[in-house]
Amino acid sequence: MAVTLVTGGTGTLGRPTVNRLRDDGQEVRVLSRQAGAGRVVGDLATGAGIREALVGVDAVLHLATARRPGDAAATRILLDAAIDAGVSHLVYISIVGIDDIPLAYYREKLECERMIAAAPVPHTILRATQFHDLMATIFAAQTYSPVLFAPSISVQPIAVDEVGGRLVELVDSAPVGRVDDIGGPEKLTGGELAAKWKAAKGSRRAVWPLRLPGMTFQAFASGHNVVPGEPFGRVTFSEYLAERFGAPG
Numbered sequence: 591m592a593v594t595l596v597t598g599g600t601g602t603l604g605r606p607t608v609n610r611l612r613d614d615g616q617e618v619r620v621l622s623r624q625a626g627a628g629r630v631v632g633d634l635a636t637g638a639g640i641r642e643a644l645v646g647v648d649a650v651l652h653l654a655t656a657r658r659p660g661d662a663a664a665t666r667i668l669l670d671a672a673i674d675a676g677v678s679h680l681v682y683i684s685i686v687g688i689d690d691i692p693l694a695y696y697r698e699k700l701e702c703e704r705m706i707a708a709a710p711v712p713h714t715i716l717r718a719t720q721f722h723d724l725m726a727t728i729f730a731a732q733t734y735s736p737v738l739f740a741p742s743i744s745v746q747p748i749a750v751d752e753v754g755g756r757l758v759e760l761v762d763s764a765p766v767g768r769v770d771d772i773g774g775p776e777k778l779t780g781g782e783l784a785a786k787w788k789a790a791k792g793s794r795r796a797v798w799p800l801r802l803p804g805m806t807f808q809a810f811a812s813g814h815n816v817v818p819g820e821p822f823g824r825v826t827f828s829e830y831l832a833e834r835f836g837a838p839g
């Protein structure tokens with residue numbers, strides 16, 4: 591049976607993706623810095639355990655992120671080991687709009703995409719919009735603020751389970767390079783997201799629109815982070831909130 595190694599398989603996107611791969615009957619190895627059932631221990635920051643983790647692996651689903659500088663170096667380590675291990679397909683998750691939004695994290699994602707595209711490992715790259723969980727984290731982080739700040743931009747949040755479903759389809763298919771971007775079912779302003787968050791949490795705080803100076807905010811405000819055309823995702827932010835908090839949303 592083909593073996594798939596999932597980097598970041600313990601993360602927000604990784605957990606539902608690994609469940610879907612296993613439901614699909616695939617043999618999955620989860621790379622993690624911490625030992626656990628079904629995991630292989632390895633650290634993409636240092637390279638420790640990475641070559642061992644790739645022994646006998648057919649496909650790699652690369653979802654790991656440090657969420658700070660270091661992802662490009664980690665991807666280089668993974669790619670070099672994958673080339674030597676003869677991996678036949680590497681699938682990478684990236685983010686919509688990274689060529690046009692000058693965020694340092696996005697520049698590093700772009701560098702990862704370029705390295706993967708240039709490497710002699712057959713690959714597929716999927717870009718997705720912001721996850722519902724990220725939007726929820728932005729509001730949850732404001733617990734002690736008297737008002738709820740809501741960025742004056744539109745976002746198109748998507749459910750991680752739906753992103754995971756698409757990734758499983760891609761791992762099961764032939765490598766094709768960059769595929770069509772995916773986004774959630776609705777394009778909502780920060781204020782609309784905040785209103786849904788307040789309804790789900792029973793909060794009465796006022797919502798304050800937030801505009802920031804600079805090119806990064808302007809790039810988001812120009813809509814580079816959303817996907818034109820028919821949406822891929824079906825699960826709305828309200829449905830995500832209801833599932834997570836048991837509230838009507």
Ligand SMILES: NC(=O)c1ccc[n+]([C@@H]2O[C@H](COP(=O)([O-])OP(=O)(O)OC[C@H]3O[C@@H](n4cnc5c(N)ncnc54)[C@H](OP(=O)(O)O)[C@@H]3O)[C@@H](O)[C@H]2O)c1
Nearest residue numbers: 598600601602603622623633634635654655719720721724
């Ligand atoms: N958040 C969004 O809205 C969004 C949107 C589109 C695309 N994406 C992309 O989706 C991917 C997954 O994001 P996420 O939110 O699920 O991330 P996350 O919850 O922060 O999980 C990060 C994962 O990376 C692993 N990791 C971190 N450093 C590592 C290292 N040195 N060696 C090995 N593994 C390491 C962690 O594993 P251990 O802690 O178990 O070692 C963990 O499983 C990222 O590539 C991100 O850029 C995110």
